Amino acid sequence: MALSYGAAEDLLPIGWKTQITEWFNEDTPSFDYGGFVVGSSANTATLFCKSPGILAGVPFFDEVFAQAGCTVEWHVKEGTYIDPSKQGGKVAAATVKGPVRKLLLGERVALNTLARCSGIATKSHEMNVLVRKAGYTGILAGTRKTTPGFRLVEKYGMIVGGVDGHRHDLSSMIMLKDNHIWAKGSITEAVKAAKSVGGFSLKVEVEVDSESAADEAIEAGADVVMLDNFDGEGLRAVARTLKTKWAGKRQVLLECSGGLTTSNVESYINNDIDIISTSSIHQGVPHVDFSLKIDH
Known part of the structure; x- marks a missing residue:
């Protein structure tokens, strides 16, 4: 991870968690029919990383499940490069605990956010390595061409990726x-x-x-x-x-x-x-x- 003075999550503003509430409102605007099927018995779920890349977006993943009434235990630190090909094709990155219904309620919102943020961190890191090898000593930066409503996550991914x-x-x-x-x-x-x-x-x-x-x-x-x-x-x-x-x-x-x-x-x-x-x-x-x- 490129940051040397603290965790990237310390950058996040006070109101950022309301964005996640809005993501839930978009994804489940009325009844949770699948949740009714599985019920609310306690269980655990494993987060697997199945392609190489830098893990980024941990605070967003954590907050999705916190709002769903679940807890997350990470086995990989944010900013770490994960290569599943060297570990049997997949790496257990985290364990999530909570009611089955809530685990599945947060699943897609959390995965989409983590996958996108990690992809940006990975690409940012790759570009940074490339320009440094070519002898560039200046600043490599992203742009404001981000997704409306998702800018905080995308900018966060750039920073975790070292740009x-x-x-x-x-x-x-x-x-x-x-x-x-x-x-x-x-x-x-x-x-x-x-x-x-x-x-x-x-x-x-x-x-x-x-x-x-x-x-x-x-x-x-x-x-x-x-x-x-x-x-x-x-x-x-x-x-x-x-x-x-x-x-x-x-x-x-x-x-x-x-x-x-x-x-x-x-x-x-x-x-x-x-x-x-x-x-x-x-x-x-x-x-x-x-x-x-x-x-x-």
Whole structure:
């Protein structure tokens, strides 16, 4: 696990548990017919991991079963890479105890959340390992292209996987993209307006598609400039020029984004770029396969 100062669950806000209540309301909006069939006798169930990946999403899994009146005992620590192929095809990751009806009531909600979060953590870790092996020393980050209502889980998975979650929402940082610039009329005016309300505590990032636009953004006072959709060669040339041109004049971070994946990211890597951001670590990633089986 990449975190060194505490458990990732300590990041979670006070109100996060209400999201899980809403998941239950969605999954069982009226009667629990299957629960009627099995009844409420006490039993245990084993959580098996059946495909390789990093375990992530433990607090969400725990809270699903806590709200269902069950308890969870983990046998694997969050952030651990599990390889079932080396252990007979499946690994017993946790034991869940409670009424049979409640075990099955929480089963699918808990598994879906854990599988998705672990998949994101795994992909994030893989990308991080790849760029480090290629010599990159800057920040690898996700994006805000997350699933509505599920962002907290997806950002959590990125962090457990060892990458930067980037801005969590529109209030976390002021990012001015092409539509903002067009609507305001110029980069300079857009940055000026952003700084008038963001104050000293919010960074302003500007998305650009040319060196001249980057210069305007830096001159206007942008804290971060995103070089968007450049090819690898063009990115290296512009980043080097900007770093040289503005050295000792303005402090600015350079970010690159736009279509970066594990198959092409190495061609973009250069250490004049401070941040590489990509949605490929959390959009459309394979889930880690988990199952929950009643012990019998």
